[in-house]
Amino acid sequence: MGIGKMKKHREMLKRSVLRRHLPETHRFTHARALRMLRTYSTIFIKPNHGSGGSGIIRVKKVRKGYEVRYGLKRTHVGSASLYKAIQSYLRPSGQYLVQRGLRLAKYKGSIFDARIYMQKPKKKWDISGMAARVAAPHRFVTNYHKGGHGVKLKRVLSRLFTKRKKVKSTLRNKKDIPSHG
Numbered sequence: 001m002g003i004g005k006m007k008k009h010r011e012m013l014k015r016s017v018l019r020r021h022l023p024e025t026h027r028f029t030h031a032r033a034l035r036m037l038r039t040y041s042t043i044f045i046k047p048n049h050g051s052g053g054s055g056i057i058r059v060k061k062v063r064k065g066y067e068v069r070y071g072l073k074r075t076h077v078g079s080a081s082l083y084k085a086i087q088s089y090l091r092p093s094g095q096y097l098v099q100r101g102l103r104l105a106k107y108k109g110s111i112f113d114a115r116i117y118m119q120k121p122k123k124k125w126d127i128s129g130m131a132a133r134v135a136a137p138h139r140f141v142t143n144y145h146k147g148g149h150g151v152k153l154k155r156v157l158s159r160l161f162t163k164r165k166k167v168k169s170t171l172r173n174k175k176d177i178p179s180h181g
């Protein structure tokens, strides 16, 4: 068993260069999850010792209550049933953390995240690779174990940026249309 996500988070918090990039994270309790849902529209509840994208619950505020996602399951509950819905997915013996949900950008309709792989062959750390990990359709995790796949980061970013350029030029052309009155 590794050192756990909570401990890794605390270690990263000690570094000011990292701190401002870390999403708010706490040891999970129902009260804490509810409190975070007052501030953020989405939270992730994750097993402290999880891996491969397993056991992760996503809760999102929606117009009437909450959307609870677990794997490919999606349920809608009112605030009275949220506790039970979350509880039904928790392993009784497990420790969990609750984290602010980040809205990830998409590549061909699926979310992705960017990874930089570091290695320390001798005394110095080296970047050994960079990749985007693209989730399988309808997944909210990008892990390989859940059908995610790697794509060259450059490819993903250049696609995003051409899109952005397209949006910009469309807007520019619109502006060029003379208005009446």
Ligand SMILES: Nc1ncnc2c1ncn2[C@@H]1O[C@H](COP(=O)(O)OP(=O)(O)O)[C@@H](O)[C@H]1O
Pocket (backbone or CB within 6 Å): 023, 044, 046, 050, 051, 052, 053, 054, 056, 099, 100, 101, 102, 103, 104, 113, 140, 141, 142, 143
């Ligand atoms: N706070 C979050 N906001 C948005 N997506 C998240 C968040 N936490 C995790 N994810 C998604 O779930 C995946 C798995 O989460 P992670 O914390 O890396 O657990 P694991 O150790 O199981 O890989 C991430 O790669 C990312 O795609």
Ligand SMILES: [Mg+2]
Pocket (backbone or CB within 6 Å): 052, 053
């Ligand atoms: Mg991971």
